[in-house]
Amino acid sequence: MLKRQGVLAIAGLIAIFSVLHVVFAPDTHDPRATGTTLLGGIAFLLMTCSIVLSTRAPVLEDWFGGLDRMYQTHRVIGVLAALFALVHFFGVPKELPAGIDPAQNPLVPSAPLGMLGLIFLVIGLFIALNRKIRYSLWRPTHKIMALVYILIVGHFFTAPQVFVVQFSPSGFLLLAAAGLGIVSLVYSIFGMNKRTAVPYTIEAVNTLERATEVVLKPTGPHLDFKPGQFAFVEIAGKGWSEPHPFTISSAPSDGHLKFTMKVLGDWTRKVREELQPGGHVNVRGPYGRFDATGAGDKQIWLAGGIGLTPFLSKIRAMQPGDKRQIHLVYAAREAQDAIFLDELKERAAQLGNVTLVPLFSDEGNFARVEMMKQKLPNPLKSYDYFMCGPKPMIEGLMKDLKAEGVPRRKIHTEAFEFR
Template structure:
């Protein structure tokens, strides 16, 4: 079983309220005071876990089944932390008869300021996670403040008068999670650039279609990866230094080279498409993700939308890939936004015995729906494996087509396409 947003948030919320209840008299349980205290504990716990998830630690990625799932959970932890923090702010976390004291004594004005600042800090963190209109370069540097802002939240729960003593189970819970979060934030902010797995590459060739580029890079020291995984790419070039996630568009090569396909879809990618030139030096952090293919008996259906074609390019180039003759590949694209020069998708498909179906009409295209239904009818709903990478809207349409054909949800393997 892999962890996800609900499988983490629900137990943490229950633990927060149970531990909060253990610190106060039983007659104070059915009150808004306990609701506020428990909500505050849950908000701090969720923020701490969000910091841990943001560290990109490999064991954490394995628990969630890929860094894309980690980032999805990371976002929802922040959203629900803000919900619980709002409830905490609405009511007083105290009642007559409760023994309350601060763990760290601060002057009264400082305590009040830290309380307000903690809520503002949480709002800033969540807005950064949700607002996709913020330019990537600005978003990334502001997001680096998440760790320092969490210290403000820690200062709040340490300095506010509360029934939670540091030596109590509730205090130990908060202290343990907060300590782990501080370590994770320090790792990500200070140590990750130097100590994480990365290597220096030089851009060898650039093939362009105007709106997209296909980049091939040669390494000083190659990084191992599996086709379908992604990397964070940072160029030593003004405006392109911020590491940005891209799926690797090639299989492991004998010369260690690696390829990426980038489409201009935002400020960073538009600049990269316009300014990528052979000779640029890049730092590649890899590998991440679990969108890898294990051949199975039965029919394999690949569905890609837009730049979501990249992991499938890697699979087609993988010399060790087996069972490709059982693959039908639906490639959704927008006319006028074709693949970059040098990416011969039809040729790759033919060379590996893959049936390629180019779809320019969207998920309602009758050819797509007819061929999909035909494949399911031939193999049976449980005899197909659907592998998808593309925009969220297309994913919803694919799920609808699967339901119409009776294909179970557990036969779908997909990458989460959007990090922000």
């Protein structure tokens, strides 16, 4: 669930800048200059926030509720930044006011830098939001946003004093943001992957029904993670260049790291058909805040298809004596699609506090609120819900649970989308 701290921090930053910009606007500014430069400053601050989020800092995960929510925010504020930048570009005066010395207030190179930045911003935004572009092409081309940010920083630093006073209260805030943005940009492109990489070797590649389990053996320190977290997997070798995020399906105490991947596209198909034991893998993480340990004693874990993986890690890590009463609702198309079903039945019997509810759509059983009303021993509002699965299923369940009076704070989902 998206937490408010991060969003409120961004909103507070924008509010502070807006007040400083308007209250301390130079006397030479007319309302148009003040308003359009305000919009430009807000666009720049939103771009900076977007870049800071790309560093994947753990403290930011706490503020936003996980890396998945950070990426959602990253995408939204990127779109807002583009909209503010467009209004700024079309609204800002294109000529110096009468009587202003052009030698002391040159429009070049600020104006060309701003125009180039806007052009590349629109191109980059189109690429970022176009889901038809393959991930292998999307990921490197998305880095065009780094060029956009550099151009916008140059646009701000070289802007004529008649429009922008860099050493005003709001200007100092933008200068500080630029410094933080540049540091974050350099770190996210050149330093983050090296710092967070944990090396593994491939021990086994197990073929399952419509999924593949990859078992990794550490070559050094084992990744320290919590059940329900995910990591980025980057396989060494030609044709395996881009990292992909997957939920960890093993328990933290397991000596190996396991990822269970549904065959959805070219990359996961290649994993199934070509990946061999002995290869080298870098794992970066862990990420995510899909944690059920701090919730109430009555919990519903609802998994749709491959959405089982975070719950698989949780149930593998759980020990007898756990005081929670958990109903694990596992929805699949048919029984043979329900991977690890026998293991889940065995673990539920061992633990005693887990009730397994398999639902197969070919038998007419679907994960719906009406079904839960029939099968659950307590009122719906008495449970905390943790859900992971296909987006339409999760959105439908959330809508129906809210209609039944279940508070939003008791519904936890993982938004596993990163583009």
